[in-house]
Each structure stands twice: as structure tokens, then as C-alpha cells.
Amino acid sequence: xxxxxxxxxxxxxxxxxxxxxxxxxxxxxxxxxxxxxxxxxxxxxxxxxxxxxxxxxxxxxxxxxxxxxxxxxxxxxxxxxxxxxxxxxxxxxxxxxxxxxxxxxxxxxxxxxxxxxxxxxxxxxxxxxxxxxxxxxxxxxxxxxxxxxxxxxxxxxxxxxxxxxxxxxxxxxxxxxxxxxxxxxxxxxxxxxxxxxxxxxxxxxxxxxxxxxxxxxxxxxxxxxxxxxxxxxxxxxxxxxxxxxxxxxxxxxxxxxxxxxxxxxxxx
Amino acid sequence: xxxxxxxxxxxxxxxxxxxxxxxxxxxxxxxxxxxxxxxxxxxxxxxxxxxxxxxxxxxxxxxxxxxxxxxxxxxxxxxxxxxxxxxxxxxxxxxxxxxxxxxxxxxxxxxxxxxxxxxxxxxxxxxxxxxxxxxxxxxxxxxxxxxxxxxxxxxxxxxxxxxxxxxxxxxxxxxxxxxxxxxxxxxxxxxxxxxxxxxxxxxxxxxxxxxxxxxxxxxxxxxxxxxxxxxxxxxxxxxxxxxxxxxxxxxxxxxxxxxxxxxxxxxxxxxxxxxxxxxxxxxxxxxxxxxxxxxxxxxxxxxxxxxxxxxxxxxxxxxxxxxxxxxxxxxxxxxxxxxxxxxxxxxxxxxxxxxxxxxxxx
Numbered sequence: 251x252x253x254x255x256x257x258x259x260x261x262x263x264x265x266x267x268x269x270x271x272x273x274x275x276x277x278x279x280x281x282x283x284x285x286x287x288x289x290x291x292x293x294x295x296x297x298x299x300x301x302x303x304x305x306x307x308x309x310x311x312x313x314x315x316x317x318x319x320x321x322x323x324x325x326x327x328x329x330x331x332x333x334x335x336x337x338x339x340x341x342x343x344x345x346x347x348x349x350x351x352x353x354x355x356x357x358x359x360x361x362x363x364x365x366x367x368x369x370x371x372x373x374x375x376x377x378x379x380x381x382x383x384x385x386x387x388x389x390x391x392x393x394x395x396x397x398x399x400x401x402x403x404x405x406x407x408x409x410x411x412x413x414x415x416x417x418x419x420x421x422x423x424x425x426x427x428x429x430x431x432x433x434x435x436x437x438x439x440x441x442x443x444x445x446x447x448x449x450x451x452x453x454x455x456x457x458x459x460x461x462x463x464x465x466x467x468x469x470x471x472x473x474x475x476x477x478x479x480x481x482x483x484x485x486x487x488x489x490x491x492x493x494x495x496x497x498x499x500x501x502x503x504x505x506x507x508x509x510x511x512x513x514x515x516x517x518x
Numbered sequence: 519x520x521x522x523x524x525x526x527x528x529x530x531x532x533x534x535x536x537x538x539x540x541x542x543x544x545x546x547x548x549x550x551x552x553x554x555x556x557x558x559x560x561x562x563x564x565x566x567x568x569x570x571x572x573x574x575x576x577x578x579x580x581x582x583x584x585x586x587x588x589x590x591x592x593x594x595x596x597x598x599x600x601x602x603x604x605x606x607x608x609x610x611x612x613x614x615x616x617x618x619x620x621x622x623x624x625x626x627x628x629x630x631x632x633x634x635x636x637x638x639x640x641x642x643x644x645x646x647x648x649x650x651x652x653x654x655x656x657x658x659x660x661x662x663x664x665x666x667x668x669x670x671x672x673x674x675x676x677x678x679x680x681x682x683x684x685x686x687x688x689x690x691x692x693x694x695x696x697x698x699x700x701x702x703x704x705x706x707x708x709x710x711x712x713x714x715x716x717x718x719x720x721x722x723x724x725x726x727x728x729x730x731x732x733x734x735x736x737x738x739x740x741x742x743x744x745x746x747x748x749x750x751x752x753x754x755x756x757x758x759x760x761x762x763x764x765x766x767x768x769x770x771x772x773x774x775x776x777x778x779x780x781x782x783x784x785x786x787x788x789x790x791x792x793x794x795x796x797x798x799x800x801x802x803x804x805x806x807x808x809x810x811x812x813x814x815x816x817x818x819x820x821x822x823x824x825x826x827x828x829x830x831x832x833x834x835x836x837x838x839x840x841x842x843x844x845x846x847x848x849x850x851x852x853x854x855x856x857x858x859x860x861x862x863x864x865x866x867x868x869x870x871x872x873x874x875x876x877x878x879x880x
Contacts, residue, residue, distance in 0.1 A: 412605035415572055418592040419599050420666070421622035427593075430618075434609045 259333035276492055283485035288484070301486040311487065314471040317383055318452055321467060325390040326448035332391065333398025333443055338400075338432065341406040342414075355495045366393065367460035374461055381463020387456045394447040401446065401506075405439035406432075442502035453491065523548045523583060523706050524569065530577035531564055531730075538564040540730040541578070548673070552720035553709045556787050557753070560727040562710045566676050569708060573715060582674075593622070596719045598667035599676040602683070604659050606651045612638060612662045613647040619670045638667040641695075657688050664699070670671050674706040680717060718742065724850060726750050744786065744875055745800055751877060756803035756846050759877075764791045772876060774799060777841045781817045784872040791878065798877050803834065804836060804848040805873040809866045810857065818868045821845055825857055832865060837865065 253316045278290070283302070286295035335353050340348070359364065370389045374380040379388070413435065417427035433440070455469035462470055468491055475484050524546040531539040536693075539561040546552050554562040565685040567573045568580060571592035580587045588593065590753050598619065604862045606615050616634035625633070638644045641661040646654060654662065660680065667675055679687045689704075697720045700707045717737040719726050724740060726733040734741055745751035751759055762776025772791050774781050791797055801817075812818065821837035824844075833854050837845040847867055859865065 311803075400876045410603050410605055412601045412603050413607065415570075415592070416599070416601060416605035416607075418572075419570055419597070419620070420591050420619035421670070422618075423591070426622065431607060434607075437609070 256471045270414040276488075279485045280489045280492070282482060285482065288482065289480060290485075301482045305483050305486050310471060313469075314468050315464045317386075317462075317465050320383060321390060321458075322448040322452040323385050323391045325394055325451040326386045328387065329394040329398045329404075329447040329451075330440060330443045333400075333401050333438060334433075334436065334446075336395070336399045337403040337406055337517055338428075340403060340411075342459040354401060358392050359396050363456040367457040370457060371460045378447045380461060381465065383465045385461050385467070386458055386467065387428040388460050389461055390454060393454070393457065394450050397450065398447050401443040402439045409435055424447075427432040427496075438505050438508075445498040445502035445505075449454045449502075452498070453495050458510040519546040520682050521548045522546070523550075524580040524708075526565075526578070527581065528570065528578035529575045529580055531561070531568060531573060537730050537768050539568070539575075542730075544725065544735055546674075546706060547557055549706060550723045551697070551707045551709065553711060553723075554725045554727060555711055555714065555717045555719035555739055556727035556733075558712060559729075561647075562712075563678060563729070564726050566678055566708060566710045568600050569674075570676055571595050571876050582658065595852060596670065596672045597674055597676055598670065598771055599673050599678060600667050600680040602679045602681075604663045604683075606659060606663055606666070608650065608651050611647070612643065612649050612651060612658075615651060615662055616665045616669050618666060623670065624640070629772040633669055634665070636664070637669045641665050656684050657692065664696075667877075668703070672705065673879060674708065677707060677709045679713075680709075681713075684711075689716070691876060694729045694836065696720060696756075703815070716869055718830065726753065728753070733745045741804070745877065748798060751800045757800045758803060758845050759798050759800055761796060761798040764793050764795050764797050766793060767791045773870060778819050778839055778843075779817075780873040781874065783874040783876045785876055789876055789878055791876070795879065797879055799877045801869055801873060802875075803846040804832075806847055806869045808835070808847050808849055808853075808857070809868065810859070810864070812866050813868045816868050816870065817874070818866055819845060821865055821867060823865055824862075826854075835859075837867065 281294070284292045284297050284299070286298040286300065328380075340352060367389070368384070370392075371380065374385045374389075378387045409432075414427050414431055417431040418424070422430060452467075453469060454467075455473065458467045459470050459473065466474070470488065472487055472491075475481050475487075476492055520796075522545045526542045529539060530537070542565065554565060556562050568575055570592075571587065571590055575588055582595075607618065607694050610618070613631065614633045616637055617630045620630045634643060635647055638647050638661075641664055643654075643658050643661045643665075646658055646662075651659065651662070657825040658768060663680070676784060681692050684692060684821050692698050693716060696707070696709075700720075707720075709717070709721060718832075721738060723735060724738050725735045728749045733753075734746045736744075741750065741754055742826070745754060745757065748759060751757045760774070760776055760778065760781065762781070763776040765773040765775045765780065767785070767790075770785055772783050772785050772789075774783060774797055781799070785791070807813070811821070819839055821839050824836045826836065827834040828851070831851050832848055833851050835847045835849070835854075837847060839845050845867060
């Protein structure tokens with residue numbers, strides 16, 4: 251009894267430490283983004299929106315934000331589509347080299363980012379696509395499609411195997427069954443995969459830095475500002491990026507969880 | 519004789535090395551309620567899936583109204599199915615589920631809704647038409663699945679163990695509803711089940727399958743009382759099978775000599791036993807007399823009582839014969855309580871020759 255309680259408190263403490271180490275820097279970054287002092291020191295100066303005004307007026311930041319937005323939305327769409335297609339292929343068909351097929355699909359996230367980035371850069375330079383927004387989109391799609399596939403595959407594995415056949419049985423050809431049954435069934439997974447791949451792409455730095463050229467994304471411009479000098483603008487941009495990403499991730503989780511809960515409650 | 523709706527002509531289905539269905543020949547008539555029954559893995563579900571076009575035969579032909587269906591894709595057939603899992607679309611409500619088949623056939627939205635509501639009403643779940651599928655009970659879902667399949671007014675309805683997920687009380691109610699529905703609509707029902715009570719309660723004809731073969735086709739009473747072979751006799755009902763050597767045959771009566779004694783068995787049509795051959799006969803557990811004193815004549819076996827199984831008004835007694843084999847007897851509970859039997863006590867079972875059923879070497 252006593253030992254149970256001790257273990258419980260130990261685990262709570264451990265969890266608290268993990269959360270502190272993850273979130274403390276982010277919270278400080280957010281706090282300092284409203285601080286008037288140029289250097290991040292305590293005690294704090296006065297409250298200010300100066301840094302937000304600066305980035306608001308900086309055309310480079312706007313340009314980067316626009317690039318990031320285009321890239322992350324396109325990546326989310328492409329990666330989710332690819333993820334859905336591969337997950338469905340895996341669900342629907344049996345073929346000889348399937349383990350190889352799956353391994354290939356799941357490979358990109360296992361390659362160190364720098365190596366992936368260098369390889370992409372070399373390849374894009376060769377085919378004349380280096381330094382374009384489209385090249386970042388392609389590279390990020392390759393990186394994030396496996397996540398989309400994993401999420402959608404999980405959802406498909408929860409589907410009654412008769413569901414698709416039931417649609418055919420009621421007069422739907424394969425395409426209509428796909429559109430009217432498989433896609434609606436996977437909708438929560440599709441939405442959350444869209445949000446997650448968008449978030450991953452929005453945050454991704456290494457690949458973007460290598461191949462973006464003049465078309466910088468937000469993480470790239472942050473590095474540029476930091477390497478130049480110490481500038482609290484970074485805190486302001488960082489807060490904005492953090493807010494965007496965490497919102498996407500939370501949406502993804504909520505969409506997946508509410509659907510599952512709903513299905514579970516009524517199954518009993 | 520009614521017209522043939524479906525013909526299975528030497529149909530074979532193989533999955534790799536495994537033969538699921540082997541040279542199957544039979545006909546399903548228009549307006550017939552046919553049950554396909556057998557233990558799991560006997561090929562009954564494969565047969566149903568071939569009818570729906572979800573599997574293509576490896577050999578032979580399946581014809582529907584004379585048209586060869588072997589390679590017609592499922593969506594071009596009109597063979598709706600009620601699935602074991604029901605396979606209702608969880609993201610649609612009850613009415614939208616029912617409308618699905620109509621929508622695929624290009625029926626306009628107004629007509630669709632009207633027809634769907636008509637069917638939900640007919641199956642007494644009209645009030646749940648706008649409800650989320652997941653919020654319905656097992657029996658209500660069952661009715662939605664039925665409405666979804668019947669709304670397109672097909673000539674044939676396929677049912678794959680549709681009642682297996684329901685509790686016993688509900689099964690009885692759904693059985694009478696299915697029977698009534700089939701009579702009213704006059705369409706063909708093909709009902710796959712492993713449950714004898716479901717098959718016998720509803721079907722006009724029953725197909726018994728074993729390891730990909732048809733073991734027997736017939737009306738429930740014949741299957742029950744006149745099994746054609748050992749498999750059917752063991753699978754259906756509570757039967758005792760006795761094997762011996764044919765001693766003599768008079769055309770109407772055959773004498774079989776086995777380790778438990780000599781028995782006279784009435785001969786059905788089509789059997790011509792050869793003297794000296796090994797042959798078996800079936801005596802149903804509910805067709806024997808049970809006594810504590812030895813009957814004077816007839817077919818008698820002496821047994822001792824091992825155990826009893828009580829199911830309501832009927833009791834099954836498990837007896838052991840002198841050669842150690844089991845013999846089952848079914849009698850009324852009130853008869854049993856009059857007899858005052860003891861465990862391991864001596865009893866006699868006896869029967870008239872015309873109660874036994876000759877199955878030959880099978």
C-alpha cells in the first residue's frame with residue numbers, strides 16, 4: 251500500500267520533470283517575446299509588443315511565412331494522399347513482395363535528416379529543381395508520407411472486413427465503394443494525418459535549410475536571425491510557430507480520439 | 519415444380535492447394551427458402567460468396583436465370599447479402615444505410631428517402647430512422663441490415679449466419695420475422711448457418727455440406743429422419759449409428775449382425791444390401807423405448823446409465839452398451855421421473871424395425 255503510493259508519487263514527479271524540461275524553454279521563449287529587454291535576463295523589463303511589430307513589418311518574415319504555409323499545406327495534401335493510397339494498397343491486396351514494399355514506404359523517417367537533405371539537394375541539383383518551393387514540397391512529402399500511412403493504416407485495421415464488400419454487394423463499383431465507404435470511414439484518420447504532416451513540415455528545418463535556396467521557410471529564417479545576432483524577434487516567431495504546430499497536433503489528436511470513443515461507447 | 523433461379527453446375531472452388539467446394543451440383547428454386555448448413559470450414563460461406571460474386575468459381579458454372587454468372591462482378595448482380603457482422607456503414611444513420619443500394623442504382627433522393635422509410639417501418643424500426651447506427655441495439659441493427667438488403671426488391675437474398683450474434687430469445691423472434699418476410703415477399707432466401715434449429719425452423723429445403731461436398735439435400739424432415747449417410751446422421755439430431763454385417767435381406771427388411779446383437783432394419787428405396795457387406799443403420803435417440811425389464815422380442819440392447827442431460831421437458835440419457843459404445847436416448851422428463859433409474863443401473867433400449875433407418879456402407 252505504502253510502496254504503491256510512493257511509486258505513484260515517484261511517477262508523477264518523473265512526469266512533471268519531463269514536462270518541465272520540454273516546455274520550460276518554450277514557455278520562457280513565449281515570456282521573453284513580450285519582454286522589452288534586448289537580452290533574455292531576469293528580472294524582466296516591461297511588457298511590449300515591439301518584437302511582434304518588428305516581425306509584422308519584416309517582408310522577409312512574411313515571405314518565409316507565405317512559403318511555409320504553401321509548403322505545409324501542399325505537403326499535407328500530397329503526403330496524406332500518398333499515405334492513404336499506400337495504406338489502402340496494404341489493406342486490400344496481398345502480393346509477394348509486400349514486406350519489401352512496406353519497408354520501402356516506411357524507410358524515409360529512419361534515414362538521418364542531414365543525409366536525406368544532402369541526398370535530396372544533390373538529386374534536385376541534378377534534375378534542375380534545386381532552390382525552388384516545389385523541391386521543399388517534394389522532399390517534405392517523402393519525409394512525412396510514412397506518418398500519414400501509419401495513421402490511416404491503423405484506422406483501416408479497425409474496419410470490418412465485410413464493409414467494402416457490402417458496398418460492392420449493394421451495387422457500388424470499386425471506385426464508388428472507395429469514395430463512399432473507405433474514405434468516409436477513414437475520415438478522422440485523414441484529417442489527423444493532414445494536420446500532423448502539416449505540422450511536421452511547418453517545423454522541419456534541416457531539409458528546408460539545405461534545399462530552400464532563396465525560398466526560405468520559417469525555421470530557416472529563424473536560424474538566420476539567430477546566427478546574425480541576439481534578437482528577441484526570434485522569440486516572437488518561435489511563439490507563433492509553436493502555437494501553429496501545437497494547434498495542428500491537438501486537432502489531430504482530438505479528431506482521432508472523439509471518433510474512437512464514440513465507436514467504443516456504443517459497441518457494448 | 520417451381521422454376522430454377524440458380525443452378526450450380528459442377529462448381530469447384532480452390533484456394534491454392536485447398537479445395538473449399540468440390541463438384542457441387544444443385545438448384546435453387548424461385549421463392550424457396552433454402553438453408554446451407556454444415557460445420558465451420560465445410561464450404562457453406564464460400565458457396566454463398568460465389569453467389570454474391572465475391573469469389574469466382576475455379577471450375578464449373580453458376581447460372582442465374584440461365585445466365586452464366588461466374589465472372590460477373592458483385593456490383594452488377596442483384597444478390598444483396600445480410601452479413602454475419604452486419605457490415606452496416608458506421609458513418610451513416612439508419613435511413614442512409616438503407617438508401618445506399620438505391621443511391622448506387624441512381625434512384626433520386628426523394629424516392630430513396632420514401633422507400634427507405636417504408637422499409638424501416640415495415641421492419642418496425644421506423645422511429646429509429648435518423649439514429650446513429652452505433653446507438654442501435656443488436657436486434658435493431660439486424661433489421662436495418664435486412665431493410666438495406668431488401669429495399670432494392672431483389673429476387674434473391676443471401677444471409678450469412680445473420681443471427682449468430684444475437685441472444686437466444688431474439689433469435690427466435692428474428693426467425694419468425696424472417697420466415698414471415700420470405701413468405702410475404704415470395705423471393706428466394708439462401709441462408710447459411712451452422713445452427714440446426716435455425717435451418718430446420720425456417721427452411722423449405724436444407725443442404726448439408728461436409729468438407730466441400732454436399733452430404734444431403736432435402737426437406738428438413740427427411741434430413742432429420744432419413745439421413746443418407748453417416749456424416750448427416752452424426753451432424754443432425756441425436757442419432758445412434760450401429761454397424762454390422764448384412765446377414766440376410768428380404769427386400770423390405772435387412773438383418774444386420776453386429777457386436778451388440780442382431781437387428782432387423784426396414785429398407786428404404788434405393789438400397790440393395792449385399793449379404794456379407796458391412797453396413798450401418800441409424801436409430802434416433804427419440805424413437806427408442808427405455809425399459810428396466812428386458813422386452814420379449816424386437817431389437818434390444820442392454821445398457822447401463824452413465825449420465826443425463828436435462829433440457830426443459832426433454833431429457834437425454836447417455837448409456838453405455840456392452841461393447842463400450844455410447845447410446846443416446848431422449849425421453850420426456852415426466853416419463854423419466856416415473857422410472858426411478860439409478861446411476862450405472864441396468865436398462866434396455868428397444869425399437870421397432872421400421873423406426874431404424876438403413877444407411878448402407880456410408
